[in-house]
Amino acid sequence: MNPCPCGYYGDSRGRCRCTPDQVLRYRGRLSGPLLxxxxxxIEVPAVPAEVLQHAPDGEASAVVRARVAQARQRQLQRQGKANARLSTCEIDxxxxxxxxxxxxxKHAISRFELSARAFHRLLKVARTIADISASDxxxxxxxxxAVQYRRFAKD
Ligand SMILES: [Zn+2]
Incomplete structure (x- = not known):
């Protein structure tokens, strides 16, 4: 989704003319339980064309793919399924x-008032990040x- 009705929220050239109230109302359309x-x-700010043109190439897709495949393999070996498919009991x-x-x-849960569902989902994402880092x-x-990936709508 766009960050605000006009789409320029946070733009470095200040092109957003939305009021804080408009931004809140716009983001509020995405209900809490859905979010x-x-x-x-993740907030993805617009990148000016001149920066984009001179940016170095990113990591090759094949390299990323191999890392993801290894992380997935770790999951299958440990628990016979992907982290995303773990039940609440299996998460424990x-x-x-x-x-x-x-x-x-624990601190993040209370600081950002996260739900029990968010708690379990955070654990799965953290488990996945650990798997990608080849960490047991x-x-x-x-x-x-993992917590950082849940911050967008809370700001
Ligand atoms: Zn705007």
Missing amino acids: DRIDLQ QYCQPEASAAALL AIEAQHVAE
């Missing part, structure tokens, strides 16, 4: 964060990254 089910909410079993990560998660443990950095 709750979207695990990765396979997505236990380290102590520091658990503390961070869910560390604080993995939880921090």
Whole structure:
């Protein structure tokens, strides 16, 4: 979705003319329970054409693909299914964060008033980020990254 009715919210050249009230109302159209089910909410600012033209090439898709395939393999070996398909019971079993990560998660839940559903979904995303990093443990950095993906609509 666009960040505001005109689409220029946060634009570096200040082209957005929406009032804070209009932005709130616009974003409010996406209901809480629906938004709750979207695990990765990321703000993608517009990139000026001149920056885009001079940007270095990103990582090759084949390299990213191999990393994703390995992460998926880890999941299948550990639990016989992808993280996305874990039930609540299985999340308790396979997505236990380290102590520091658990503390961070607890803090995020209360700070951002996240639901029980969001809590479990966050754990699955953190587990996936750990898998992509080839880490058996869910560390604080993995939880921090997962939490960051849920911040968009909360600002
Ligand atoms: Zn706007």
